Amino acid sequence: MEAKKRLAQGMCLLLAVILIGAxxxxxxxxxxxxxxxxVCMECIGLG
Amino acid sequence: xxxxxxxxGRHWFQAAWFALTNxxxxxxxKGKIYxxxxxxxxxxxxNCYSCPxxxxxxxxxxxxxxxxxxxxxxxxxxxxxxMLFGVLLGRFxxxxxxxxxxxxxxxxxxxxxxxxKNLPGHRWLSWCKYVVLALFVILLPLVTTQGVALGxxxxxxxxxxxxxxxxxxxxxxxxxxxxxxxxxLFYWKMFLLLLLVFLSIRYYRPFCxxxxxxxxxxxxxxxxxxxxxxxxxxxxxxxxxxxTACKMDIPVWERPNSIDCVRCGxxxxxxxxxxxxxxxxxxxxxxxxxxxxx
Numbered sequence: 609m610e611a612k613k614r615l616a617q618g619m620c621l622l623l624a625v626i627l628i629g630a631x632x633x634x635x636x637x638x639x640x641x642x643x644x645x646x647v648c649m650e651c652i653g654l655g
Numbered sequence: 656x657x658x659x660x661x662x663x664g665r666h667w668f669q670a671a672w673f674a675l676t677n678x679x680x681x682x683x684x685k686g687k688i689y690x691x692x693x694x695x696x697x698x699x700x701x702n703c704y705s706c707p708x709x710x711x712x713x714x715x716x717x718x719x720x721x722x723x724x725x726x727x728x729x730x731x732x733x734x735x736x737x738m739l740f741g742v743l744l745g746r747f748x749x750x751x752x753x754x755x756x757x758x759x760x761x762x763x764x765x766x767x768x769x770x771x772k773n774l775p776g777h778r779w780l781s782w783c784k785y786v787v788l789a790l791f792v793i794l795l796p797l798v799t800t801q802g803v804a805l806g807x808x809x810x811x812x813x814x815x816x817x818x819x820x821x822x823x824x825x826x827x828x829x830x831x832x833x834x835x836x837x838x839x840l841f842y843w844k845m846f847l848l849l850l851l852v853f854l855s856i857r858y859y860r861p862f863c864x865x866x867x868x869x870x871x872x873x874x875x876x877x878x879x880x881x882x883x884x885x886x887x888x889x890x891x892x893x894x895x896x897x898x899t900a901c902k903m904d905i906p907v908w909e910r911p912n913s914i915d916c917v918r919c920g921x922x923x924x925x926x927x928x929x930x931x932x933x934x935x936x937x938x939x940x941x942x943x944x945x946x947x948x949x
Contacts (some may be wrong), residue, residue, distance in 0.1 A: 624738035631732020641695035643720035644704035652823035
């Protein structure tokens with residue numbers, strides 16, 4: 609049981625790092641930055 | 656005796672984390688939001704990036720932004736970040752690092768009326784957060800981008816009380832021009848926020864229990880997260896004191912890593928035998944080899 613849990617943790621961590629790397633490579637951070645560095649009128653209820 | 660965690664110390668930790676991730680004080684004075692490069696990085700909790708003090712991005716807002724951008728049909732970056740926080744911390748994020756969780760907990764401390772754990776229909780209402788995640792955070796922002804430039808961030812726009820509290824109210828107060836833009840949507844969001852404020856006084860963390868898509872995601876990782884809880888079955892007397900103390904209404908003695916556990920540590924404090932432990936690396940009794948002393 610404990611070994612399965614450790615395996616799941618390792619797999620998830622590896623997948624998470626791969627996904628973050630892929631997202632960075634695809635320049636998703638630029639989209640996030642564009643959205644987050646401007647006032648989101650919808651988020652504050654004025655959109 | 657096991658190390659007891661949480662209590663007032665946890666609230667100080669939550670407040671310190673809030674100050675750290677919302678530390679752009681000039682934003683509150685000038686009515687402007689932070690535009691530094693850290694805004695592209697997701698913080699673990701539900702923290703509106705339109706809050707004048709926010710120095711990071713809300714992962715739920717970021718997910719909708721990427722899915723609704725029309726450029727990407729899947730967000731590797733945000734899903735990866737959620738998975739990373741989830742597998743390392745699970746819902747420890749909800750109990751220790753989420754600003755809106757802190758707000759609800761402080762409201763629940765107001766001595767008004769009788770305190771209750773759950774809303775009527777708790778079992779069915781608990782499923783709402785998964786519907787909110789699937790529909791408002793993923794499907795609607797994704798589907799509504801077709802043919803048009805940008806999709807709406809449906810969850811942020813129609814549901815998120817953190818945006819109203821952290822972004823809407825301060826910015827409307829600081830900008831006269833924004834006050835002219837107040838309409839039906841703002842009133843709807845204020846109504847939702849006030850409803851949650853009143854519910855939070857009577858019930859423990861109603862938003863986390865029934866509506867939060869971030870809690871829904873982190874909950875799935877709770878059973879395998881590196882930060883976890885353990886019950887020493889030899890010390891546990893099955894008195895169910897932990898379940899009585901748990902405001903999330905979890906039978907901790909039976910399921911210490913339930914998807915609903917926010918790792919507040921209340922169960923650890925009330926356990927008469929100190930059978931409950933939490934942490935990253937817990938020393939297991941069965942892992943200690945028996946020494947032959949004969």
